[in-house]
Amino acid sequence: MITINNLDFHYPQQAQLLESLTLHLQAGKIHGLLGKNGEGKSTLLKLISGLVFPTKGQINVLGFKPKERNPEMLQDIYFIPEEFPEFPVSISNLEKIYAPFYPKYNGEQFNKYLNEFEISSKKSELNKLSQGQKKKVMIAFGLATNTKLLLMDEPTNGLDIPSKGQFRRMVASVEQSDKCIIISTHQVRDLENLIDSIIIMEQHQILFNQSTESICQKLLFKESEFIPEDKNPIFAEKSLRGVAQIYENIDNESSTIDIELLFNALLAEKYKICQLFDN
Amino acid sequence: MDSTLNYKRIVLLIKRYFLENMNYEVMLWSLLTMIFTFIHQPDFFSSILNLSGILYAVRQYKSLSHNANGMHFFMIPTKQTEKLFTTILLTTVYYFIMTWLVYLLGSVLGGLISKFYLGTSMDIKWDVFTTLTHPYENGMMLTATNNTFWQTLSKFTIFQSIFLLGSLYFKKNATLKTILSLIAIGIGFSIIELFIIQQTFGEQSAGLQSFSLSISSNKLDSSYGWIAQFLGVLLIPYLWLISYFRLTEREV
Numbered sequence: 001m002i003t004i005n006n007l008d009f010h011y012p013q014q015a016q017l018l019e020s021l022t023l024h025l026q027a028g029k030i031h032g033l034l035g036k037n038g039e040g041k042s043t044l045l046k047l048i049s050g051l052v053f054p055t056k057g058q059i060n061v062l063g064f065k066p067k068e069r070n071p072e073m074l075q076d077i078y079f080i081p082e083e084f085p086e087f088p089v090s091i092s093n094l095e096k097i098y099a100p101f102y103p104k105y106n107g108e109q110f111n112k113y114l115n116e117f118e119i120s121s122k123k124s125e126l127n128k129l130s131q132g133q134k135k136k137v138m139i140a141f142g143l144a145t146n147t148k149l150l151l152m153d154e155p156t157n158g159l160d161i162p163s164k165g166q167f168r169r170m171v172a173s174v175e176q177s178d179k180c181i182i183i184s185t186h187q188v189r190d191l192e193n194l195i196d197s198i199i200i201m202e203q204h205q206i207l208f209n210q211s212t213e214s215i216c217q218k219l220l221f222k223e224s225e226f227i228p229e230d231k232n233p234i235f236a237e238k239s240l241r242g243v244a245q246i247y248e249n250i251d252n253e254s255s256t257i258d259i260e261l262l263f264n265a266l267l268a269e270k271y272k273i274c275q276l277f278d279n
Numbered sequence: 280m281d282s283t284l285n286y287k288r289i290v291l292l293i294k295r296y297f298l299e300n301m302n303y304e305v306m307l308w309s310l311l312t313m314i315f316t317f318i319h320q321p322d323f324f325s326s327i328l329n330l331s332g333i334l335y336a337v338r339q340y341k342s343l344s345h346n347a348n349g350m351h352f353f354m355i356p357t358k359q360t361e362k363l364f365t366t367i368l369l370t371t372v373y374y375f376i377m378t379w380l381v382y383l384l385g386s387v388l389g390g391l392i393s394k395f396y397l398g399t400s401m402d403i404k405w406d407v408f409t410t411l412t413h414p415y416e417n418g419m420m421l422t423a424t425n426n427t428f429w430q431t432l433s434k435f436t437i438f439q440s441i442f443l444l445g446s447l448y449f450k451k452n453a454t455l456k457t458i459l460s461l462i463a464i465g466i467g468f469s470i471i472e473l474f475i476i477q478q479t480f481g482e483q484s485a486g487l488q489s490f491s492l493s494i495s496s497n498k499l500d501s502s503y504g505w506i507a508q509f510l511g512v513l514l515i516p517y518l519w520l521i522s523y524f525r526l527t528e529r530e531v
Contacts, residue, residue, distance in 0.1 A: 051350055052530040069527070071288065074356035085351035086342075088299050097295045101288075101356045 001027045001149065001180045002048060007057035009040070009047060017043055019204040021057070027148065028177050029211075032191045033184040034263055035201035041184040042082065044201070045151045048182075049079045062148060075102055078142040082154040084134050087126040091119070091137055094126060104146035113140035116166050132158040143170060150174075150181045156190040168194050188259040198259065200266055208266050210277055212257055218276050220249040221258045234272050235265035248276060284364055288357045292365040295355075307335075308381050315385020316392065321407045328378045328435055333442045336370040337454045340446040344453075349531035359527045367519060370439050375432060382407060433512050440518035447525040 002025040009018040017040045025031060035041050046052045047059060050066030050073070059066055064073035087094055091114070099105040114122070117136040126134060135158050142150055156164050164187075171181065172194055185191060198215065200208040210218075219234075225242040227233060233245035244261045266273055297304065311331065315324070342348035355362070393399045408428040445457025 046350070046531075049354060051353055069353060069359060071285070071356040071358055071361075074354060077354070079350065079354050081347055081350055083347040085345070085347040088302070093298050097291075097298050098355075100291050 001025055001062060003058075003060040004047075005058045007047070007059060008055045009043060009052065010055060011043075011052075016204060018047075018054075021205055023199070023206050023209065025180055025182070027180050029196040030171065030176065030181040030183065030194060031197045031199055032188075032195035032259070033182055033199045033201070034186075034188065034259070036267075037186075039201040040204065041201055042153050045079065045153055045182065045184055048149075049077055049151060050074075051079075076148040077151065078102070078145045078147040078149070079151045080135075080138050080142045080153065080155055082157060084131070084138065087134075090123050090125050092122040094137070094141065095122070098141070099145075102145040102147065106144050106146055109146070110140055110144035113143055113170055116140075116170065117163060132160060132163065135159060136163060139167060139170070143174060146179075148179055150179065152181070152183045152185075154185050154187070155183060156185060156187045164190050188263065191259060192257070198257075198262065200263060202267065202270070207270060208274065208277075214277070215257055215262070216249070216254065217252070218249055219255075219257075219262070219273075220247040220253050221245075221255040221261060222247065223258075234276075235261070235269050237261065237264060246273075283358075284361055285358070288361050289365055289368075292355070292357060292361060293369070296365070296369060307331075308377060311378065312381045312385045312388070315382045316389040317385075319382065319386040319389050324378075324382050324407050325431060325434075327382075328375070328431070329438050331378070332370070332374055332435055332439055333454065335374055336439045336442040337446045337457070339366045339370060339443065341453065343447070343529065343531065344450045346531055349529075353529075353531060359523065363519070363523050363526055366443065367440075370443060371436050374439075375435060379407065430508070433508070433515070436515050437511050437518075440515050440522070444518050444522045444525065447522050447529065 002023065004021060004023040007018055007021040008016065009021075010016045021044070023044075033041050033044070043052065047054060048061055048066060050061075050069045053067045062073055062076055064070045066073065089097065095107065095110060099107065099110075114120075114137070117133075117140060119133060119136060119140075126137065129137065135155065139152075139155060142152070156167055159167060168190065171183075174181070183191060183195065195212060197211045198208065199206060221244070222233075223239055223241055223244045227236055227243055227245060231245075231247065233247050236243050236245040238244075244258060246261060246265050249255075311327065314327065342352060352362075408431050441461065442454070442457055445460070446453040449456040
């Protein structure tokens with residue numbers, strides 16, 4: 001669905017942001033895109049959607065070059081940005097204006113998602129809604145477009161606590177077999193039990209790109225008061241309940257992925273961890 | 280350049296424009312109707328058409344200077360040619376017709392106000408595109424007509440295409456920057472023109488004899504004015520083409 005090869009990118013008169021970046025993403029998965037500030041997560045989403053152009057390398061999205069901004073490609077991509085544009089219209093007019101651009105748009109789904117987010121009136125002017133409510137409308141609309149590729153940049157920022165849960169349920173309920181959802185976020189807790197793969201960016205490149213299944217097979221996540229003397233974790237850090245640890249999963253034990261711990265571990269022990277996955 | 284247009288998408292883009300700018304449109308045309316109610320002279324029509332048209336054209340791509348709005352604009356599933364075509368349609372054809380209509384409406388309203396409240400006759404000049412000019416030649420005043428429909432339209436479209444390109448080229452203060460660029464280009468051309476005239480006409484000498492070549496600007500206008508008009512009309516598609524490339528190459 002998305003193929004990126006040896007991609008370089010920098011903004012005019014700025015330092016290199018992405019260098020020799022290679023990434024292949026398949027349909028039927030929800031990908032979590034993680035990285036420190038300024039690593040180029042949002043830029044990568046912009047490159048995928050053709051909003052900025054690579055300085056070197058190739059990108060192929062749904063069989064198209066994003067730079068060409070082909071309408072057949074754009075009608076199968078929906079991008080929910082972190083910052084919202086000005087919409088001087090009501091929710092119902094937003095639907096009236098933009099729904100016809102997306103052939104697989106489903107109005108019933110939109111209404112259902114709005115109800116779940118407790119937005120009762122479609123007559124409300126979008127510009128008069130709070131940032132969180134605007135985000136809910138855009139998430140609901142984005143999901144209802146049923147595009148093959150759904151890009152979300154910090155979708156849970158500004159959402160209240162119940163809405164974060166609703167967001168997770170909505171995204172998880174989407175029929176995913178031919179879809180690819182990429183969620184870029186710093187709110188890693190919001191992605192727990194939602195994503196199928198974790199992509200971590202560091203130093204202008206993709207440092208890690210593995211399915212959650214593969215992570216669970218290779219790594220074991222534990223938390224205890226202290227590190228047992230006979231154990232040698234790959235990475236450990238202090239947590240509220242003691243010490244959070246990552247081990248090589250030699251005995252094929254099951255554990256829940258601690259995304260934050262994995263992220264910190266990768267930054268500290270990237271060679272050790274990446275080597276485990278390379279083998 | 281993919282020049283094929285999908286009319287369904289163009290209609291959707293036009294619908295989008297009007298739904299998102301309904302308040303602005305109502306305010307703009309109400310204001311212009313009010314202005315034309317009080318001043319309905321053909322010369323004034325031309326000035327208002329060009330001036331307000333410039334502001335209208337620059338406004339079309341103003342949203343691109345705001346990152347989120349620009350992202351949203353480019354993510355709308357249409358071709359760039361369709362987006363540009365819609366903008367040209369709105370800023371040129373639609374704006375020209377609407378200004379003309381509100382001028383006529385304003386003239387009628389103004390005429391009615393004059394008749395019923397001031398008791399004067401309802402004097403409305405319907406032919407808005409023909410104005411009388413009084414050029415002087417050899418000390419005599421001549422009366423001539425100019426500003427035909429096509430001249431008014433082409434002049435207006437040239438302005439629109441220049442400022443449309445300006446709004447795509449400059450991220451902020453597009454109107455001012457476009458005017459400043461035009462002044463700079465104008466000064467540049469004037470210097471070249473002066474240089475050519477200086478080299479061609481005026482005091483010349485060949486051996487011991489000197490002679491003077493002169494040309495009347497009125498004659499120059501009447502003989503070669505059509506060339507300027509023709510080049511002006513050619514400028515319109517040229518500027519649209521540059522706007523297209525600017526639009527396709529624009530990143531947000």
